[in-house]
Amino acid sequence: MTSSVQEAREALGKRLREIRRRAGMSGRELARLEGWHESKVSKYEYARLNVSDIVVRAYCRHCDANDQLEDLLATLHNIDSAYVEWRQLLGTGMKRRQQQTMKVESQATFIRNWESAVVSGLLQTADYATAIMRNVIAFYQIPDDLDEAVSKRMERQRVLYQKGKRFHILMAEQSLYTTFGNDEVMIGQLDRLYSVIGMPRVTLGIVPHTAEGLVVVDNFFMFDNRMVKVEGHTAGITITQPRQISLYGRAFDILARQSATGEAARTLIRKAIETRSG
Numbered sequence: 061m062t063s064s065v066q067e068a069r070e071a072l073g074k075r076l077r078e079i080r081r082r083a084g085m086s087g088r089e090l091a092r093l094e095g096w097h098e099s100k101v102s103k104y105e106y107a108r109l110n111v112s113d114i115v116v117r118a119y120c121r122h123c124d125a126n127d128q129l130e131d132l133l134a135t136l137h138n139i140d141s142a143y144v145e146w147r148q149l150l151g152t153g154m155k156r157r158q159q160q161t162m163k164v165e166s167q168a169t170f171i172r173n174w175e176s177a178v179v180s181g182l183l184q185t186a187d188y189a190t191a192i193m194r195n196v197i198a199f200y201q202i203p204d205d206l207d208e209a210v211s212k213r214m215e216r217q218r219v220l221y222q223k224g225k226r227f228h229i230l231m232a233e234q235s236l237y238t239t240f241g242n243d244e245v246m247i248g249q250l251d252r253l254y255s256v257i258g259m260p261r262v263t264l265g266i267v268p269h270t271a272e273g274l275v276v277v278d279n280f281f282m283f284d285n286r287m288v289k290v291e292g293h294t295a296g297i298t299i300t301q302p303r304q305i306s307l308y309g310r311a312f313d314i315l316a317r318q319s320a321t322g323e324a325a326r327t328l329i330r331k332a333i334e335t336r337s338g
Contacts, residue, residue: 083123153205158212191241265319
């Protein structure tokens, strides 16, 4: 289980505990009303037992909190459906995941992306994508559909030119230096980033490596304000809960304020190219 999922379960348990306490009800009394062993209340509230719909409804019913029922159930269902192991997601290869991403991107009008160490998939060259996907296939030991996956990733990038869509892509400066392939591949990728600056509908920002660590967050995509997809090492998490989405939006805004754009971003890219060319 990823730490993010466990943290979400702990947060839900904390909310249930607060609801019970505000109602002036003891854990023992709530357990008696529901016919539970009294230890269950503590286990639910500290995420040692998974909460179900029945548990949420019981808290709301006995603690006079029916006004919170809908939001609590949405939070629970998001936790249950959000966690997808990479091996399960990639079990049939990487092409399928690219197709799924294309579908989500086609439905969004404003796409935001933060990457801490790699170039956004929406801006990758074919050679860079080949190098990074080859590593993913080898590490996770999944079916090798490299050529098809790279082709589909390149096809995804057509979305950048569709009218009515906007993109704001942020990358840490480290993304300019993490090597995939070789220097030739990296210089080609950096040239691509250089040319992206000034594209209609696309804003590219690079957060300098000297920027203060005001927020530390995993790689993620935001699709409008309705969905966030977080890419962890062992799992991908889909977030649809408004409160959580707003936190990712806040993190993105902080990183955006720290980022270099326009000519300042070009300066950082030129520096990285010179490092490779020297």
